Amino acid sequence: MQTKVENNKAWFLVMPVFLIVAFSAIIPLMTVVNYSVQDIFDPYTRYFVGTEWFKQVMLDSRLHEALLRQFIYSFTILIIEVPLGICVALMMPTKGRGASLALILVAIPLLIPWNVVGTIWQIFGRADIGLFGAFMSSIGVDYNYASDPTDAWLTVVLMDVWHWTPLVALLCYSGLRAIPEVYYQAARIDQASRWAVFRYIQLPKLTNVLIIGVLLRFMDSFMIYTEPFVLTGGGPGSSTTFLSQSLVQQAIGQFDLGPAAAFSLVYFLIILLVCWVFYTTIMNMQKDK
Amino acid sequence: MAWMSWTLPTALFFIGIAVILVGMTTWQLISPCVERRGFLPLATTRGDRLFIGLLSSAFIHLAFVALTDVNIAVATALCALWMIILMRWG
Numbered sequence: 001m002q003t004k005v006e007n008n009k010a011w012f013l014v015m016p017v018f019l020i021v022a023f024s025a026i027i028p029l030m031t032v033v034n035y036s037v038q039d040i041f042d043p044y045t046r047y048f049v050g051t052e053w054f055k056q057v058m059l060d061s062r063l064h065e066a067l068l069r070q071f072i073y074s075f076t077i078l079i080i081e082v083p084l085g086i087c088v089a090l091m092m093p094t095k096g097r098g099a100s101l102a103l104i105l106v107a108i109p110l111l112i113p114w115n116v117v118g119t120i121w122q123i124f125g126r127a128d129i130g131l132f133g134a135f136m137s138s139i140g141v142d143y144n145y146a147s148d149p150t151d152a153w154l155t156v157v158l159m160d161v162w163h164w165t166p167l168v169a170l171l172c173y174s175g176l177r178a179i180p181e182v183y184y185q186a187a188r189i190d191q192a193s194r195w196a197v198f199r200y201i202q203l204p205k206l207t208n209v210l211i212i213g214v215l216l217r218f219m220d221s222f223m224i225y226t227e228p229f230v231l232t233g234g235g236p237g238s239s240t241t242f243l244s245q246s247l248v249q250q251a252i253g254q255f256d257l258g259p260a261a262a263f264s265l266v267y268f269l270i271i272l273l274v275c276w277v278f279y280t281t282i283m284n285m286q287k288d289k
Numbered sequence: 290m291a292w293m294s295w296t297l298p299t300a301l302f303f304i305g306i307a308v309i310l311v312g313m314t315t316w317q318l319i320s321p322c323v324e325r326r327g328f329l330p331l332a333t334t335r336g337d338r339l340f341i342g343l344l345s346s347a348f349i350h351l352a353f354v355a356l357t358d359v360n361i362a363v364a365t366a367l368c369a370l371w372m373i374i375l376m377r378w379g
Binding site: 030031033034040043046048050051059269272276280 | 292293294295296298299302303331340344347348351354355361
């Protein structure tokens with residue numbers, strides 16, 4: 001009888017990934033930590049300032065406002081995109097040419113580069129030449145995303161929903177396709193309603209893909225930069241200035257590398273905390289079942 | 290390495306993190322841990338408790354920096370105590 005051999009060879013197979021992550025994430029992160037405690041004038045002139053930048057960042061009211069906007073934005077798009085993605089996945093055909101066509105159509109927004117998405121919506125939302133802007137004007141709504149903060153928010157949220165709901169839908173679609181037919185047969189024998197099938201078969205089986213979907217969408221939306229930057233430039237005023245945009249203004253616009261590094265670390269810790277809370281909560285819910 | 294703009298405190302910080310990770314890995318190899326429930330409202334492994342401890346310590350330091358003028362060493366000492374409590378009874 002052949003016994004299973006246990007060794008640590010798998011670690012060598014993971015080494016390339018570890019090296020790539022080290023170069024792309026760990027070393028830059030270490031550099032940011034080093035910058036965050038120094039006042040940097042040029043590559044050769046820098047002074048140790050301790051925790052001064054952290055104090056400045058933590059007490060900066062503009063950053064508090066940007067953080068609040070960021071949370072509101074991320075939770076808004078999650079509340080919309082997750083149920084909508086599930087609904088789209090449930091409505092997509094499962095067999096034949098219709099299934100392939102639906103997959104391609106749903107995936108199209110995901111293939112468009114972020115700055116192009118911003119440009120599309122910039123034109124789409126204009127009252128003079130854009131379809132959405134013209135439609136809003138035609139129904140008597142005084143819509144102008146460039147001057148009204150509510151309209152700017154509506155457009156930024158709609159843009160994200162249009163761009164990223166397909167990701168949630170495709171993840172859910174793959175999750176739904178992985179459910180064995182026997183579950184549905186059992187439900188038919190029990191004469192389960194459509195809602196009961198969804199609630200007790202499909203939704204529990206979708207938990208894993210929804211974990212990935214929620215985490216991906218939260219992290220992506222929390223780091224969003226390009227689309228709002230192209231669409232509204234953070235305005236009107238600073239109504240759609242999110243964290244990453246504030247960070248870029250500080251790091252590249254003003255070249256304040258020290259405060260920007262401290263800001264980046266606080267930003268990183270918040271993302272880490274929220275992702276951990278999400279992940280732990282969802283995993284524990286699964287364990288309790 | 291000069292391009293990374295190293296300073297002594299940040300170098301010590303990263304050495305500390307590296308020592309903790311190597312130590313925890315060795316500890317795990319010598320005596321593999323079992324998931325258990327302590328005063329935290331969830332079952333955790335030793336690695337989970339380390340992660341929770343490090344993350345909460347980072348926020349404790351940030352709170353000290355933002356809200357008080359107390360020396361940061363006080364926050365570090367408190368965090369060390371918190372880590373011990375968390376690892377033992379968490």
